[in-house]
Amino acid sequence: xxxxxxxxxxxxxxxxxxxxxxxxxxxxxxxxxxxxxxxxxxxxxxxxxxxxxxxxxxxxxxxxxxxxxxxxxxxxxxxxxxxxxxxxxxxxxxxxxxxxxxxxxxxxxxxxxxxxxxxxxxxxxxxxxxxxxxxxxxxxxxxxxxxxxxxxxxxxxxxxxxxxxxxxxxxxxxxxxxxxxxxxxxxxxxxxxxxxxxxxxxxxxxxxxxxxxxxxxxxxxxxxxxxxxxxxxxxxxxxxxxxxxxxxxxxxxxxxxxxxxxxxxxxxxxxxxxxxxxxxxxxxxxxxxxxxxxxxxxxxxxxxxxxxxxxxxxxxxxxxxxxxxxxxxxxxxxxxxxxxxxxxxxxxxxxxxxxxxxxxxxxxxxxxxxxxxxxxxxxxxxxxxxxxxxxxxxxxxxxxxxxxxxxxxxxxxxxxxxxxxxxxxxx
Amino acid sequence: xxxxxxxxxxxxxxxxxxxxxxxxxxxxxxxxxxxxxxxxxxxxxxxxxxxxxxxxxxxxxxxxxxxxxxxxxxxxxxxxxxxxxxxxxxxxxxxxxxxxxxxxxxxxxxxxxxxxxxxxxxxxxxxxxxxxxxxxxxxxxxxxxxxxxxxxxxxxxxxxxxxxxxxxxxxxxxxxxxxxxxxxxxxxxxxxxxxxxxxxxxxxxxxxxxxxxxxxxxxxxxxxxxxxxxxxxxxxxxxxxxxxxxxxxxx
Numbered sequence: 177x178x179x180x181x182x183x184x185x186x187x188x189x190x191x192x193x194x195x196x197x198x199x200x201x202x203x204x205x206x207x208x209x210x211x212x213x214x215x216x217x218x219x220x221x222x223x224x225x226x227x228x229x230x231x232x233x234x235x236x237x238x239x240x241x242x243x244x245x246x247x248x249x250x251x252x253x254x255x256x257x258x259x260x261x262x263x264x265x266x267x268x269x270x271x272x273x274x275x276x277x278x279x280x281x282x283x284x285x286x287x288x289x290x291x292x293x294x295x296x297x298x299x300x301x302x303x304x305x306x307x308x309x310x311x312x313x314x315x316x317x318x319x320x321x322x323x324x325x326x327x328x329x330x331x332x333x334x335x336x337x338x339x340x341x342x343x344x345x346x347x348x349x350x351x352x353x354x355x356x357x358x359x360x361x362x363x364x365x366x367x368x369x370x371x372x373x374x375x376x377x378x379x380x381x382x383x384x385x386x387x388x389x390x391x392x393x394x395x396x397x398x399x400x401x402x403x404x405x406x407x408x409x410x411x412x413x414x415x416x417x418x419x420x421x422x423x424x425x426x427x428x429x430x431x432x433x434x435x436x437x438x439x440x441x442x443x444x445x446x447x448x449x450x451x452x453x454x455x456x457x458x459x460x461x462x463x464x465x466x467x468x469x470x471x472x473x474x475x476x477x478x479x480x481x482x483x484x485x486x487x488x489x490x491x492x493x494x495x496x497x498x499x500x501x502x503x504x505x506x507x508x509x510x511x512x513x514x515x516x517x518x519x520x521x522x523x524x525x526x527x528x529x530x531x532x533x534x535x536x537x538x539x540x541x542x543x544x545x546x547x548x549x550x551x552x553x554x555x556x557x558x559x560x561x562x563x564x565x566x567x568x569x570x571x572x573x574x575x576x577x578x579x580x581x582x583x584x585x586x587x588x589x590x591x592x593x594x595x596x597x598x599x600x601x602x603x
Numbered sequence: 604x605x606x607x608x609x610x611x612x613x614x615x616x617x618x619x620x621x622x623x624x625x626x627x628x629x630x631x632x633x634x635x636x637x638x639x640x641x642x643x644x645x646x647x648x649x650x651x652x653x654x655x656x657x658x659x660x661x662x663x664x665x666x667x668x669x670x671x672x673x674x675x676x677x678x679x680x681x682x683x684x685x686x687x688x689x690x691x692x693x694x695x696x697x698x699x700x701x702x703x704x705x706x707x708x709x710x711x712x713x714x715x716x717x718x719x720x721x722x723x724x725x726x727x728x729x730x731x732x733x734x735x736x737x738x739x740x741x742x743x744x745x746x747x748x749x750x751x752x753x754x755x756x757x758x759x760x761x762x763x764x765x766x767x768x769x770x771x772x773x774x775x776x777x778x779x780x781x782x783x784x785x786x787x788x789x790x791x792x793x794x795x796x797x798x799x800x801x802x803x804x805x806x807x808x809x810x811x812x813x814x815x816x817x818x819x820x821x822x823x824x825x826x827x828x829x830x831x832x833x834x835x836x837x838x839x840x841x842x843x844x845x846x847x848x849x850x851x852x853x854x
Contacts, residue, residue, distance in 0.1 A: 551656065556693040556747075557703070559653050560763060561681035561711035570706065574697025574746075 190219055193238045194324035194355065203291035206303040210322035213307070217316040226313050229494040229526045230465040234407045234433050235317060235379070242350040243378035243405035243432070252344060253373035253399050253595065257587060259342040266347065266377045267327055267354020273346075281335030281366065287328035287357055298330050301359050305385040305413035309439035313469060318411040318437070321383040325357035332361045333368040333392070340369035340395075345376030347403050352377035360386045360394070364417070367393040369585070375401025375408070375431070382410045390417040390444055396424040397588050399595070404430050404461070411437045412451075416477070418444030425583050427592055428455045428464055429599055435465045442470075442477040442505070452482040452582035454592075456572070456599070457491030457523075465494035466514075472505035472535075481512040484579040486572050488519035498530040501538050508533075510540035517575050518548055519568075569600040604802040605629040605652075605771050610663035612644075612651050612827075621647045623827035624663065627804075629771070629820075634803040636813055638838060639824035640846045645806045646690060648824075649775040653687040654680050667771055681707075682714035684770030688760040688777050695747040700759065703747045704729060708766050732765045736792050754785035761792035772796070773804045778812040790815030810842035823849055 191214060196207055219236040220227045234241060262284075263273035269286055277284040290298045303322040309315060331341070345356070354377035362368050366389070376382070388394045400408060408431060414422050428434050438451045455464050470479045485493035495514035516525025527544040549571055557567035573596060580596075583589040605627065612622040622644050629635050639645050651658050652665060654677035665672045672680055695703070709719040720728070733743060736758045748756050757777055764772055774793070778786050793803070793816050805816055813821070813835065821837040822829045825846065830853045831837065841849070 550693075550695075552693050553695050555653075555655055555677065556689065556695065557707070558677040559655075559681055559687055559689075560703075560707035560767065561678050561714065562707050563678050563710060564676070566706070566710065570698055570703075571695070574695065577697040 190236055190238055190320065191215060191323075194320070196324055197288075197291070197326035199291035200294050200296070202299045203302065207323045210303055210307070210319045213310065214316055214319040214323055217314045217319060220316050226467060226496060229496070229528070230433070230435055230463060232435070235381070235409050235435065239351065240353045240379035240407065241405070243347070243403055243407065244350060245347060246375065246401070246403035250598070254342045254371050254591060256591060257340065257342065257371070259340045259371060261342050261344060262329065263344045263346060264327065264356060264376065266349045266352035267345070267356050267380065269327055279337055279339060279341055281333060281337040282341070282368065283332045283334070284341070285330045287330055287359070288326060290330035297332065297361065298359055301361055301385060301387055305387065305415055306383055306411070308441070309413045309469070315411060315437055315439070317381055317409050318383050318413075321355050321357055321381050321411070325355035325383065327355070328357040328359070330359045332363070333366040334363050336367040337369065340371050342371040342373070345372065345374035345380065345401070347375040347377050347401060347406060350378055353379045354381065356380070356382045358382070358384045360384070362386070362388045362392040362394055364389045365391045369395040369397070371588075372396070372398040373401070375403040375406040378405070379407040380409070384410070384412045386412070386414045386422070388414065388416050388420040388422050391419045392417065393421040394423070395584060397583055397592070398424070398426045399592070400426065400428045400431060400434060402430040402599070404432065406431045407433045409435045412439065414438070414440040414449070416440065416442050416444065416447040416449055418446060418474075420444065420447045422447070422449040423582065423584060424451050425579070426453045427596070428453065429596075430458070430462065431464070432461050433463050435467065438468045440470045440479070442472050442474045442479070445475040446477065447474065448478045450480040450482065450582050452480070452579045453484070454576040454579040454596070455483075455485040455493060456576070456596070457485065457487045457493060458489050460490035462487075462491035463494075464492070465496070467496040469498045470500070470510070472499070472501045472508045472510065474505060476507040477505070478509040479511065480582070481514070482579050482582050483514040484517070484576050485515070485525060486517045486519065486575060487523035487525060490522040492524045492526070495527045495544070496530075497528070497542070498532065499540055499542070501533040501535050501540065503534040505535045506537045508535060508538040508540065510538065512542040514544045515575070516546040517572065518546060569597070572600065573597060604631050604633070604668060605804065606666045608664045610651070610665060611661045612647060613659045613661055615657050615659050621827050622651070625827070625829060627822065627829060629802050629804060631802060632799040633820065634797070634805065634816065634818045635820045635822060636805045636807060636818040636838060637822045637824050638807060638841055643824045644827040645824055646775055649687055649773045649806055652680075652685065652773055653677060678710065679714070681767070681769075682711045686764050686767055686769035686772045688764060688772065688774040690776040690779060692748045692756040692760055694749045696749050698747050700745055700747050701729065701743045704763065704766055707763070711767060729766060733762055735795065736762050736765070737788060738762055753780035754782070754788070757781060757785065757789050758792065761789055765792065765796060769801070771802050771804070773806070775806050776808065777805070778807055778809060786812060787815060810838040813838045825850055
């Protein structure tokens with residue numbers, strides 16, 4: 177497959193490199209507006225405050241560095257889960273590998289189809305949460321995605337879905353450069369679980385816009401693919417209505433560069449949100465960045481940020497987490513913990529917790545720790561006959577478990593745990 | 604069973620000698636106790652036997668059934684049949700007690716070339732042994748030692764000992780932090796493991812524990828050496844007169 181289809185090979189700027197899709201007028205307008213924003217922002221550089229710890233160069237250079245394909249005999253993620261499966265190969269929907277786009281309680285369309293229709297509900301959502309999430313921190317690569325992404329899914333949830341939707345992003349070309357934009361609208365009292373897995377492309381840029389209406393639930397479990405050379409930037413933009421639930425968990429192992437942005441806003445009272453991540457990085461080329469921005473603009477909402485990173489052989493982990501509590505967001509409960517476990521002296525964990533609080537009746541806490549493996553615990557385990565390597569793996573998994581515990585579904589959490597345990601012994 | 608000869612040990616990171624030539628021979632099925640004042644080297648002896656980092660062995664030897672313990676990694680010592688019941692059992696958040704026990708039992712079986720226990724086999728054995736130590740299902744499910752009371756931690760040590768079936772058990776101040784009832788329960792657990800073959804080294808400050816776990820031989824340790832060895836009556840002497848008389852007698 178020629179991964180440069182739809183790309184302008186002779187361009188010298190990132191915006192010109194991609195070709196803007198052509199659809200219905202409303203969609204073209206949204207995309208053009210996003211392109212104006214992107215051109216206005218410029219590509220991110222290391223000088224930008226929110227890219228201080230992560231050099232975005234590999235995400236902005238054209239063409240992208242190639243990334244070797246990762247092959248192994250492991251079954252794909254979430255195989256044991258009863259689900260509807262949709263496959264993208266190098267960012268392009270592959271219907272031949274996908275189940276029918278049918279899920280009880282949902283309507284699923286492709287972005288191509290939805291943005292071609294003259295009248296579509298997505299008009300009010302496509303690009304809107306992304307645009308809203310550009311303040312106060314600019315996320316140029318998300319604007320680029322809205323402007324240029326041709327591929328993705330447009331999902332409307334009208335009921336409690338019994339099965340999850342599982343999107344598998346296959347990386348099949350060493351030079352693929354993919355933009356995927358998914359839009360999810362979860363109506364009042366509806367429930368939906370989204371599973372995502374896979375590296376997606378040599379370079380993968382995704383935007384997920386999720387509007388969770390009053391009393392609705394959204395659960396999201398994601399694994400990012402073990403391709404060592406992949407570059408990934410993801411953006412989640414979520415809006416939470418009254419008494420809604422939003423829970424997102426991401427597991428990352430391997431990859432050269434990963435930047436996961438999550439931008440959530442509470443707009444209705446008594447809602448709860450969790451963004452969690454478990455990361456295992458090995459080697460100097462590993463750089464992983466979680467950047468979270470949660471805005472409380474409603475009363476009595478609870479947000480949790482739980483991030484755990486195990487780093488070895490020169491790997492780097494970054495966490496930038498912010499809780500913004502607006503003046504009227506009384507009774508806010510904001511919690512944030514980020515922890516790095518360094519298995520040697522060469523690895524780095526960089527954390528920037530931020531709280532900005534304008535309401536006076538709130539409970540916000542944040543903690544960030546970095547440490548080595550507990551040698552007393554190791555000795556306790558080995559003195560019982562557990563070999564040292566196995567003892568260390570047990571402690572590493574125990575460390576990551578706190579993030580995995582944020583997943584509500586036991587089946588999914590077990591799946592993630594089993595996978596991680598197996599990965600302790602194979603890179 | 605356990606033969607320690609002229610064992611001299613210092614701290615690895617500072618110039619400090621802790622054991623100054625310990626000699627100790629424990630035969631099959633025997634129960635020995637080591638008593639001694641604070642800082643005499645009792646706990647260090649147990650750590651050095653188990654293979655804890657941070658100590659330098661400068662002279663002497665320690666053998667378990669003729670095998671040189673000091674050459675082995677801690678996990679090899681465990682597989683060879685040595686068990687240390689910790690004075691301060693370590694809390695390990697995130698690791699379930701049951702998972703930990705099964706991993707340890709099977710790691711040792713594997714190291715000895717024995718068949719690993721299936722989940723079902725393991726469960727049957729652990730339930731039975733836990734019951735006699737009054738350890739309930741809830742305690743088995745919780746993370747290792749996390750939120751356990753002092754007594755629960757020590758019972759959990761004895762449960763591990765019962766599951767691992769070691770040849771040589773070293774109990775480092777297992778009585779510390781226990782009330783009388785908890786101590787009885789722990790002692791019963793230990794006594795249940797006395798089968799005429801398994802040997803014990805009981806380290807304690809107080810004679811109390813030795814009322815329940817009756818030793819064959821009592822050693823007094825001071826300044827990194829065994830300074831006096833006798834029968835159970837030696838423990839009673841310490842209880843009545845303290846260490847001062849014995850220290851003065853040897854000096």
